[in-house]
Amino acid sequence: SSSVLISPSILAADFVRLADEIAAVEQAGADLLHIDVMDGHFVPNLTIGPPVIESIKKVTKLPLDVHLMITNADTFIPEFVAAGANYITVHVEACPHLHRTIQSIKERGVKAGVTLNPATPVSVLQEILADVDLVLVMSVNPGFGGQKFIPSVLKKIVAIREMLDRLQSRALLEVDGGVKPDNAAQIIAAGATVLVAGSAIFASRDYAGTIAALRTAGQP
Ligand code: DX5
Ligand code: ZN
Numbered sequence: 001s002s003s004v005l006i007s008p009s010i011l012a013a014d015f016v017r018l019a020d021e022i023a024a025v026e027q028a029g030a031d032l033l034h035i036d037v038m039d040g041h042f043v044p045n046l047t048i049g050p051p052v053i054e055s056i057k058k059v060t061k062l063p064l065d066v067h068l069m070i071t072n073a074d075t076f077i078p079e080f081v082a083a084g085a086n087y088i089t090v091h092v093e094a095c096p097h098l099h100r101t102i103q104s105i106k107e108r109g110v111k112a113g114v115t116l117n118p119a120t121p122v123s124v125l126q127e128i129l130a131d132v133d134l135v136l137v138m139s140v141n142p143g144f145g146g147q148k149f150i151p152s153v154l155k156k157i158v159a160i161r162e163m164l165d166r167l168q169s170r171a172l173l174e175v176d177g178g179v180k181p182d183n184a185a186q187i188i189a190a191g192a193t194v195l196v197a198g199s200a201i202f203a204s205r206d207y208a209g210t211i212a213a214l215r216t217a218g219q220p
Pocket of ligand 1: 067140146147199
């Protein structure tokens with residue numbers, strides 16, 4: 001559908017030229033900017049934190065879609081809000097007091113998202129779905145860009161789409177990991193409304209062409 005949004009993951013950008021890379025995807029039609037925050041505990045990798053996000057905020061008008069892969073999200077939410085996050089998404093596997101965490105994000109005026117690892121069943125969403133602005137379905141095990149899409153995740157997207165529709169929820173349904181122009185049609189057909197793409201966009205020569213190909217995948 002034409003309402004699909006594209007959120008380039010800067011993890012695959014050239015960090016030395018980060019401002020230029022962000023301007024390039026903004027110019028190329030990106031709708032959001034996906035920022036992967038990793039802590040070396042929840043996931044076996046380290047990336048960036050609030051100071052870099054604060055700097056990014058100054059060079060783009062794109063809404064910042066901040067994906068926290070950290071064990072102590074509650075401690076850092078005020079800092080990510082202050083840095084300019086528009087969406088903050090937390091992992092259900094890392095948040096023992098998920099309702100409190102979601103409320104803490106929302107009461108600061110920021111959109112709140114929840115995300116599930118590939119092996120986490122959709123049933124964990126039952127009691128929180130009505131409270132969230134976004135659901136992020138991981139289609140790789142988080143920690144690294146450039147991994148292969150796990151096809152069994154498609155049926156989770158379908159199931160979450162049904163749960164959201166039943167609630168008449170307008171929450172975004174975002175998919176992250178291994179998203180490419182050649183699998184985007186299936187992901188959109190399953191019910192996704194936001195596609196994250198890192199390597200597919202930043203390793204391509206034509207950012208605008210790749211973003212358009214992702215957005216219109218499966219359209220006649
Ligand atoms: C993985 C990150 C993803 C990653 C996507 O832990 O959450 O956002 O950057 O990269 P690609 O699109 O290359 O799989
Ligand atoms: Zn991500």
